Amino acid sequence: MIPFNSPPIVGTELEYMQSAMGSGKLCGDGGFTRRCQQWFEKNFRCPKVLLTPSCTASLEMAAILLDIKAGDEVIMPSYTFVSTANAFVLRGARIVFVDIRPDTMNIDETLIEAAITDKTRAIVPVHYAGVACEMDVIMALAEKHGLFVVEDAAQGVMSTYKGRALGTIGHIGCFSFHETKNYTAGGEGGATLINSPELIERAEIIREKGTNRSQFFRGQVDKYTWHDIGSSYLMADLQAAYLWAQLEAAQEINNRRLALWNNYYKALKPLQEKGQLVLPTLAPGCVHNAHMFYIKFETSEKRDALIAYMKEAEILTVFHYIPLHSSTAGEKYGYFFGEDVHTTEESGKLLRLPLFYNMSNAMQQAVISTLKSFFA
Ligand SMILES: *Cc1c(COP(=O)(O)O)cnc(C)c1O
Numbered sequence: 001m002i003p004f005n006s007p008p009i010v011g012t013e014l015e016y017m018q019s020a021m022g023s024g025k026l027c028g029d030g031g032f033t034r035r036c037q038q039w040f041e042k043n044f045r046c047p048k049v050l051l052t053p054s055c056t057a058s059l060e061m062a063a064i065l066l067d068i069k070a071g072d073e074v075i076m077p078s079y080t081f082v083s084t085a086n087a088f089v090l091r092g093a094r095i096v097f098v099d100i101r102p103d104t105m106n107i108d109e110t111l112i113e114a115a116i117t118d119k120t121r122a123i124v125p126v127h128y129a130g131v132a133c134e135m136d137v138i139m140a141l142a143e144k145h146g147l148f149v150v151e152d153a154a155q156g157v158m159s160t161y162k163g164r165a166l167g168t169i170g171h172i173g174c175f176s177f178h179e180t181k182n183y184t185a186g187g188e189g190g191a192t193l194i195n196s197p198e199l200i201e202r203a204e205i206i207r208e209k210g211t212n213r214s215q216f217f218r219g220q221v222d223k224y225t226w227h228d229i230g231s232s233y234l235m236a237d238l239q240a241a242y243l244w245a246q247l248e249a250a251q252e253i254n255n256r257r258l259a260l261w262n263n264y265y266k267a268l269k270p271l272q273e274k275g276q277l278v279l280p281t282l283a284p285g286c287v288h289n290a291h292m293f294y295i296k297f298e299t300s301e302k303r304d305a306l307i308a309y310m311k312e313a314e315i316l317t318v319f320h321y322i323p324l325h326s327s328t329a330g331e332k333y334g335y336f337f338g339e340d341v342h343t344t345e346e347s348g349k350l351l352r353l354p355l356f357y358n359m360s361n362a363m364q365q366a367v368i369s370t371l372k373s374f375f376a
Contacts, residue, residue, distance in 0.1 A: 002366060004316040007179035007187065008253060008357035012245040017186075020241035028234025029217070032241040039247050040191065044165035046173075048194040050207055051235040051243075055154040055176030055190040059087035061233050062150045062172045062192065064206050065199055066122060068093050075115050076124040076152075077107040078325040078336060078343050084126055084152045085324055085334065093121070095334030097325045100128075102342045103281040105350070109134040109141075115337040116145050125170070126152040130182075130291035131283055132161035135169045142170075150174065153193075157182055158254050158289040167193045177243055182253060182291055182357075186242035189235055207233040253357050257290035260355050260364060264293045267368045276375050278349075293353045300348035306374055307351065313370045318352050 033051050040049040052058045070092030078097035085095045096115050101108045105128040125133035142149045149170030156166035157175050167173025177189030194203045204214040210230030215221045272279050278296040297303045310317045323343045324330040
């Protein structure tokens with residue numbers, strides 16, 4: 001059987017986890033956490049990176065940090081994972097869903113301004129498949145209307161937009177190290193990127209249960225106490241050790257994923273030319289990280305037939321997302337601004353093919369030949 005995903009393993013994880021176990025400190029903000037954070041800060045040019053238990057936790061941290069409160073409005077695509085919305089709903093915000101662009105499946109930046117009201121506080125672009133949203137347009141809108149931008153870059157680690165790392169462009173960025181993402185911290189994990197220096201001090205307090213413990217550990221204060229609301233948003237150092245192994249091999253992982261992505265693209269191009277499927281579009285100025293290889297069909301019936309055909313051949317392919325605005329909670333906590341031209345339509349046509357770091361060429365050839373036989 002060919003799985004849809006398998007967590008990345010580079011081989012040095014156990015060694016680093018053993019070293020963390022021998023260090024006498026397994027909790028958050030240990031040696032491996034520091035190494036990972038500094039790696040991101042240096043390589044992605046970000047003033048402050050904080051490892052967290054998940055991207056969900058990072059998004060929640062962002063909502064607390066921006067003082068999102070009841071009655072506020074937050075703009076995002078409906079075509080995203082539930083956590084993007086939940087984090088802000090937990091603070092009492094109302095979600096305003098904006099349609100996506102059919103080419104990248106990202107929020108349509110030209111529709112955002114009309115959705116802004118005097119209650120709008122933030123825009124949350126989601127970089128689907130690790131392909132950047134039109135950040136120049138989004139940042140200019142935020143500046144013009146005095147809004148914050150939180151990038152959901154869960155899928156965008158190692159991708160860039162006009163030379164800048166995704167997650168470092170908005171006021172705050174959020175990464176995921178879940179096992180389905182390009183790099184993992186042993187199954188679950190995340191990072192909050194603080195790009196506005198004035199937000200750093202409070203971000204550290206919120207992450208440390210509302211205390212100034214980070215300042216205490218740096219010797220900046222002689223005792224630590226409760227200063228603000230907060231929660232426990234630290235990653236265990238044992239997990240950071242796993243992540244460190246992956247970061248040391250980051251380029252290797254990225255190269256392998258890109259090679260697999262390019263193999264799919266080349267092999268399936270003839271099918272696109274015959275009008276049998278649609279391949280992903282890459283936006284100009286965006287360097288992607290091969291997070292995902294998806295194909296689109298004319299109808300959802302055709303897609304579902306292919307899923308069943310592949311399953312018969314023991315190859316697992318998946319689709320997502322059920323648009324949030326059409327879910328029970330989405331109807332309750334948000335609404336779709338304007339007309340849903342592409343969100344529902346395009347999400348019904350999309351199918352994701354197996355793509356993971358440890359996928360062999362033989363596995364990929366099996367996926368490609370089964371796909372081709374479906375269309376033959
Ligand atoms: C995976 C994902 C998340 C959630 O990440 P976790 O680390 O599992 O909390 C949020 N947003 C998007 C777009 C994702 O793909």
